[in-house]
Amino acid sequence: MIPSIPQSRFVRFIYTAYVVLFFVYLAVPLIVVAIFAFNDSQFPSLPWEGFTLAWFFGDARPIIGIFHERTILSSILTSTIVGVSVSILSVAVGTTNAFLFNRYQFPGRGFLYVLMLLPLVVPGIVLGISILVFSSTIANAVWSGFSLELETLRPGLGLVVLGQFSFIATIATLVISARLQKFDQTLEDAALNLGADRLTAVRTITLPYLAPAMIGAGVVAFLMSFENFNTTLMLVGSDAPLTITMFDRMKEGSTPILNAVSLLLMVGSSLLALMMILVQRRS
Amino acid sequence: MKTETKIGFILLITPLLLWLVLLIIIPHIDMFLVSIRERVGVRQYQSSLANYGTFFEEPLYIWTFVRTATMSILATLITLVIAFPASYYIAKMAKGRTQSVLFLLCLVPFWVSEIVRTFGWMILLRETGLVSSVLQWTGIVSGPVEMLYNDTAIMIGLVYTSMLFMVVPLVTTLESLDDQIIEAAYDLGGSGLSILREVIIPHAAPGIVAGSIVVFMLTLGNYLTPTMLGGKDSLWFTELIYLQFIVRFNWELGAAFGFMLLLLSSIIVWSVLRLTGQTLEKTMG
Numbered sequence: 262m263i264p265s266i267p268q269s270r271f272v273r274f275i276y277t278a279y280v281v282l283f284f285v286y287l288a289v290p291l292i293v294v295a296i297f298a299f300n301d302s303q304f305p306s307l308p309w310e311g312f313t314l315a316w317f318f319g320d321a322r323p324i325i326g327i328f329h330e331r332t333i334l335s336s337i338l339t340s341t342i343v344g345v346s347v348s349i350l351s352v353a354v355g356t357t358n359a360f361l362f363n364r365y366q367f368p369g370r371g372f373l374y375v376l377m378l379l380p381l382v383v384p385g386i387v388l389g390i391s392i393l394v395f396s397s398t399i400a401n402a403v404w405s406g407f408s409l410e411l412e413t414l415r416p417g418l419g420l421v422v423l424g425q426f427s428f429i430a431t432i433a434t435l436v437i438s439a440r441l442q443k444f445d446q447t448l449e450d451a452a453l454n455l456g457a458d459r460l461t462a463v464r465t466i467t468l469p470y471l472a473p474a475m476i477g478a479g480v481v482a483f484l485m486s487f488e489n490f491n492t493t494l495m496l497v498g499s500d501a502p503l504t505i506t507m508f509d510r511m512k513e514g515s516t517p518i519l520n521a522v523s524l525l526l527m528v529g530s531s532l533l534a535l536m537m538i539l540v541q542r543r544s
Numbered sequence: 545m546k547t548e549t550k551i552g553f554i555l556l557i558t559p560l561l562l563w564l565v566l567l568i569i570i571p572h573i574d575m576f577l578v579s580i581r582e583r584v585g586v587r588q589y590q591s592s593l594a595n596y597g598t599f600f601e602e603p604l605y606i607w608t609f610v611r612t613a614t615m616s617i618l619a620t621l622i623t624l625v626i627a628f629p630a631s632y633y634i635a636k637m638a639k640g641r642t643q644s645v646l647f648l649l650c651l652v653p654f655w656v657s658e659i660v661r662t663f664g665w666m667i668l669l670r671e672t673g674l675v676s677s678v679l680q681w682t683g684i685v686s687g688p689v690e691m692l693y694n695d696t697a698i699m700i701g702l703v704y705t706s707m708l709f710m711v712v713p714l715v716t717t718l719e720s721l722d723d724q725i726i727e728a729a730y731d732l733g734g735s736g737l738s739i740l741r742e743v744i745i746p747h748a749a750p751g752i753v754a755g756s757i758v759v760f761m762l763t764l765g766n767y768l769t770p771t772m773l774g775g776k777d778s779l780w781f782t783e784l785i786y787l788q789f790i791v792r793f794n795w796e797l798g799a800a801f802g803f804m805l806l807l808l809s810s811i812i813v814w815s816v817l818r819l820t821g822q823t824l825e826k827t828m829g
Contacts, residue, residue, distance in 0.1 A: 266726070266727065266730050276633065279629055280629070280633045283629075283630040284646075284650075287649070287650065287653050287704075287707065288653075289664070289668070290653075290664025290665050290667075290668060290704065291652075291653055291656065291660070291661070291664055293667050293668055293674060294663055294664045294667060297667060304672070354559045357556045357559045358556075358559070361556040361557055361560060365556070367553070373560065373564070374825060375825060376564055376569075377560065378824050378825070379568065380568060381758070381761075382757065382761055382813050382824070383761075383809070384761060384764055384765025384805055384809055385765050386765050386782050386785055386786070386802070387575075387765065387802045387806045388568075388571075390785065390798060390799065391571035391572045391574065391575040391802070392567060392571045393789070394574050394575045394578050394795065394799060395571035395574040398574055398578075423567060427563070430563055459548065459552070484655060487657070488656070488658060490657070490658055490659060490767070490768050491766070491767055491768070491782070494786070495789065503657075504657055504658075504659050507657075507659050507663075508768065511659070511663065511772060515663070519663060520663075523656065523657075523660040523663060526656050526657060526660055527656045527660065530655035530656055531652065531655055533655075534651070538648075
């Protein structure tokens, strides 16, 4: 069961074969998606009609590549804007939460901590509809009270950001808390002894120490936001983020342009993740 | 508290409270309030349990609800069974560089969107897809086979999509198990199976619980995979919620459905925690 315990060769072989199969299973769907991005055909399926880059760069019918496809480009932009906003919000709230739970003992702390974890065990679609219902309640009340239409409380990007933030903030809190817990608080005390006030001490000692976790949480938040579907689906207005656009396209019947978008997503998110690992390794 | 720390405390607790109260607590209360009102005329409502009545009277709704719950539990179990040996290999058999590379490889599929993963399975399983072509080419079947739009396809997609959320907690807890404990159990005469049952699984319990809860939750609340891989008749409960909210614009019934889903997931998560003696803080935090 571990390398130092003798095992029959047969068992060892079966086990290794299983693990290899497991990784093949993980890889195959993605490889298939990537390969068909280069198929010179209207459908992402066999037969193989030859290699082409037209699904990326094509600018004339029948093949219009992503770099000339307005809807997809603009939804990538939308997703990026949403992702960056969610990421900034989550890291900010995650950091204050981490300080709160690590540094303060107060009545109700345990209760608030459990409450803070709850968004992780609420189905995404329920988070979405509850925020949709509540924001409409407020918007309707304002409308009937002051005849004022609050556009931001109607389905749209503002609500999408809030909906995604409502559970991504938990993850950011957990990531940042984990690092803050390991922080040696005597370092801060030393800074205080040397005449720094508390804010300066936190700014010059603790925050730089936390930076890798904050960057990590930011990247994770961005990726989670970028790929979120369930919560977004319920809150989306007329500007669709990428996942929603792709979903609508897939319902209509897919062309290899979806494969091309997917391939770009894979490359993009792998690069981001790699960057995050490098940042974390350096610290 | 000193005034300085008091101000700090207030500044730190405000964002937390704003987030939890405005985005989690009040919206859920409001959703519940909407679910217990009945439209009796234009802009006229009265509170009643009519929406829940509709839910319990319509066999299709109940059936979809039960079916979603059972299939989610099944998907969680399958994910656990597939993920456990692989996680064990990564955590205990692989060493050093191989270990980190394997772990990273596990994470790769999940850096891309769920929609891409589902799309991959559609390309593989559809009638003109790869699996069908390979089967025809080898001569096992004579014509194209449609493997999409059935429960197996949904299950494959759900398990695939959830894998990471099982592997990560399992690898983390299994890694913390000291090799010497396994060696000691072996020296004391334990067989592979008894070591697994009495040493490894009890040690991995928090990871198993954490992974199972997250996978169950994600599966139960999944909309994309059942719709894309299961087609029109996939009968997933989230589809009913979507239908009432977005298509029919019957928010009262949709909210009741949402509340039922929330209730179901809470009950199951809570009872799993109780049965295994774990707490939410320990498994998630």
